[in-house]
Amino acid sequence: MILRRLTDWPAWGRRSSFEELERMRKQMDRLVGGLGGGVFREPAAGVFPLMNVTEDNDSYYARAELPGIKTDELDISVTGDSLTISGERKIRSENENANYHRREREAGNFSRVLSLPGQIDTSKVEASSADGILTIVLPKSEAAKPQQITIKTS
Numbered sequence: 449m450i451l452r453r454l455t456d457w458p459a460w461g462r463r464s465s466f467e468e469l470e471r472m473r474k475q476m477d478r479l480v481g482g483l484g485g486g487v488f489r490e491p492a493a494g495v496f497p498l499m500n501v502t503e504d505n506d507s508y509y510a511r512a513e514l515p516g517i518k519t520d521e522l523d524i525s526v527t528g529d530s531l532t533i534s535g536e537r538k539i540r541s542e543n544e545n546a547n548y549h550r551r552e553r554e555a556g557n558f559s560r561v562l563s564l565p566g567q568i569d570t571s572k573v574e575a576s577s578a579d580g581i582l583t584i585v586l587p588k589s590e591a592a593k594p595q596q597i598t599i600k601t602s
Contacts, residue, residue, distance in 0.1 A: 450490075463472035494557050497533065505594055508564050508586040524584065526570045531586065534559035567591060 493552045497512040510531055514522070522535040540553040542548075567589040 494599060495536070495560070497560060499533075499562065500559065501562060501564070503588075505588075508566075510562065510567065510582075510584040510586065512560075512582040512584075513580060513584050514577070517580075519577050519582075522582070524573075524575055526568060526573050526586065528570075529564045529567050531564060531584065532575075533560045533582070533584075535545065 498516050499510055501511075501573045502509045512533060514535075516539075517535060517537055521535065521538075525532045535559070536557050537555050539553055564586065568586045569589045570586040576583050
């Protein structure tokens, strides 16, 4: 078993270069994982708020997950082809003697800027919120809307 682990016996000479690269990658992953992989590692910072952006012929639709955030704590701004959502997430503090076992919810200011694929009509933007989901309707400007072209025949 030890001989096989050290030398990959009995596969000597029958490996492709891709198999060798994959073996080296796995060894590097094990090495790097051993250096910094503690039990109490902090989770990587995520993007907040999570958003979906869709479109149809007339508008773009942005839906953001903002549970527990009041609408009066949000600032939405639109310019040209970008949407900015910013605000502050407040989390009620725990008992001062609380002993955390896991802490993933963070409080503080946030700002998210999205670039849209086309220009929007900023005077007609609408926003609504229900069940922690913020929905923003961003009508396309007339120049950004697809135009139907008629074909003339001779």
